Amino acid sequence: MFSERPHLSESADLAGTPQSLWQSFAEPTDTRQFGSAWLALQCAMIEGVTGAVMVLGPPDTGPFLPVAFWPQQQAASALLAEVAGLALQSRQPTLLADATHAALAYPVILDGHLHGLVALQTLPRSDAAMQDLTRQLQWGLQGIDAALLRQQSGHEQATRERLMTTLDLVASAMTEQRFAPAAHALVTDLAIRFDCDRVSVGFRRDASTSVDAVSHSAQIGKRMNLIRAIGSAIDEAIDQKSLLQLPAPATQLLVTRDHAALARQHGSDSLLTVPFVTGDLIAGGFTFERSGTRPFTQDDIELCQAVVALCSRVLEEKRLNDRLLVARIKDIARDQLIRLTGPRHYGRKLAAALLMLAVLFFSVASSTYTVGANAALEGAIRRVLVAPYDGYVDSASQRAGDVIKAGTVLATLDQRDLQLEYLRWASQAEQYGKQYQEAMAKSDRVQVNISLAQVQQARAQMELLAEQLARASITAPFDGIVVSGDLSQGLGSAVKRGQTLFEVAPLNAYRVILDVDESDITGIREGQHGELMLTALPGQVFPLVILHLTPVTTSREGRSFFRVEASVGQVSDKLRPGMEGVGKIAIGQRKLVWQWTHKLVDWLRLSVWSWV
The missing domain is CATH 3.30.450.40 (GAF domain)
Structure with a gap:
């Protein structure tokens, strides 16, 4: 069938096809002109074609609409419309036939994307003739593919030029x-x-x-x-x-x-x-x-x-x-106000409402205001035991940390020197007594007075040494705990009279030393109550009562602290002098907002006053 047809070189018009069709096909001004020219040329090369339609649209998505018919004044038949719809759905070549006509639709697929289809309606044909028609139509679709590629290339080139122009101008603005x-x-x-x-x-x-x-x-x-x-x-x-x-x-x-x-x-x-x-x-x-x-x-x-x-x-x-800083702040405030009062931005409005409710609540609500301070536990009484005379340590049975009873011997001093001194003065007293008796026998009044004075002096020295011997044993004055002192490692060492050997504190009476920051001291008064929690006993709270505010300050970490003394209302056998913790003193009822902001406000006042 195709061998009977002349080649393009044999006839410029292809069986009477106008030369203008080739011009429109090679250089179309729009899609409709190209489609009309292509259908006319294709139908002129195929015998028995009674109607044709070209359908194109955006790749894959559509909508796919007819762009050209052949003959131009004739709409597509029902058979052509049906075969075109089936081909668009299946994306495959589709053939339909009835008693008088046959219709073939071939989809236009470029790079895997469906761009449309071409459908031809012819007189009935044999299977071989229909295969030749399909091949002829498939070859003709190459012209449509080439036109689509040229169109895509033109769009891409225009897009690239537009993008380069835009980027150049953006770079000009950013320079x-x-x-x-x-x-x-x-x-x-x-x-x-x-x-x-x-x-x-x-x-x-x-x-x-x-x-x-x-x-x-x-x-x-x-x-x-x-x-x-x-x-x-x-x-x-x-x-x-x-x-x-x-x-x-x-x-x-x-x-x-x-x-x-x-x-x-x-x-x-x-x-x-x-x-x-x-x-x-x-x-x-x-x-x-x-x-x-x-x-x-x-x-x-x-x-x-x-x-x-x-x-x-x-x-x-x-x-x-x-912009100036003032203008920036003004614009930011205006934008935030617009977002807060304008439409949308519901999350911002909800947050602002919650914030206002929170401020209102904390401005009205109040609670007990407490001042916290580092605390140390001390004994209410602290007895110092010193060396009664110059001597040497003979024994030491107790040391710091030991719990003792009243009368417990803590340590003893060496008594040998005192005993020898006591014997010397006893011998002197006996000798002076004999001299006194001889003077009495001779009736020598002067010698009697001298000997009597010497006897009294010797006896006084003996009483002094006896008292010192009685103090050679260092005993506990009351029930308590040894706070400091350990002579067990210094047996035989010399001690001076008045030298501190032990410090003893009772276990049933304590006081608490609080280091209160100078910014909080103005609210502290004697008689106020508080609570104490020790590091060693974190699960137990002890009541406090402020006893005395001392005008003594200590500096630590660049801040000043006042010494405040308090008593412990509840005594436990677990308490020991030297324990540390945290104490809280109840000042009174204050607004929550004041409790959280008063330190900042005080700092601002002091800073502004110092600057002004």
Whole structure:
């Protein structure tokens, strides 16, 4: 069947096909022209074709719609519509036939994506002829694939060019550190890139737009009429929340009065204003002006929108960074207030309500205010046992930490020297007594008085030594605990009279020493109650009563602490002098907010007073 057909070189018109079809097929202006030319050429090369349709659409997603019919004035038959629907669903070549016609639909698949299909309706054919028809149609689809590839390549090239232009302009805006130079450089580059006579940018401030930069003009204050006209045109686009173009296309049903005034007063034939959004609000806009017969095409508008969308964010960031600190604080406060009182932002509103309720509660609620301080436990009485005379340690049966009873011997001193001294004075007393008796026998009154005095002196020395011998044993004055002193490692060592050997404290009477910070001392009074928790007994709390405030301070870690004495109301056999912990003194009822903030407030008052 195909061998009977002439080659393209044999006939330029292919059995009477107009030469214009090949021109439309090679250089189509749109998809419909290409589809009509392709169907006409394909049907001219296949005998017996009574109808054809080309269906195209966005890849895979659709919708797939007819773009060309053959013959052109004839719609697709019911058989063609049915076979096209089945082919689109199955994405496979589909063949249907009835008594009078046969229909073949072949999908157009490029890179695995369905772009549409071509369906032909012919007179009934044999199986071999139908296979030849399928091959012929498959070969012809290569032309459609080539056209789709050219279309995709053109779109990709346009996208790349648009992206490069956008990136170049963004780089131009980011080169400058400050807002004003960056805005001027950007609008000047935009005017050059888009062949515009003038490009302006303005940001919305309060209720109107302020023009910040005009291309090819470093000084914009000298042209106040032009600046006001541009600002009004940008306001017109912002108020209508839409892009505005002049001359207005038929589809643009918007007000362009200010744009027309700008064009009339300053000689611009084509205007384009593109507003931009930062955050949730329209923050400003760009105005593009051209003179002469150079209207903005759809491609120009899309590229302008892309550039404005990116560059406006760069300019907004630089503008915000260039503001004074007061202006930044004002804008931040305004934005937060708008979010708090405006629509949406329910989480922020809920958090603010909870915060207000918490502040209200803690401003009204009160509790007992306590002052904490480091605490140390001491015995209420502390008896010091000293050496009664100069001597040497003979024995030591107790040491620090031992619990003792009254009369318990803690240590003994060596008594040999005292005993020898006692015997010496006893011998002297006996000798003086004999001298006294001899003087009495001789009636020598002078000698009697001398001997009597010497006897009395010797007996006094003997009484002194006897008293010292009685004190050679160091005994406990009461039941208690040895707080300090250990002579067990110094047996035989010499001690001086009055030297401290032991310190003993009772176990049934204690006092607590609290180190209160100087910032809290003003609230402490005698008779106040508190609680004590010791490090060694963390599960037990002991009641306290303040006894005395001493004007003695100690410095530690750069802070001053006052010494406060308190008594323990409940005595336990587990308590020992020297234990440390934390004490809390109840001052009275105070507001919770005052308890948490008074130290900060006091510090601020002192700091402000010292600065002023």
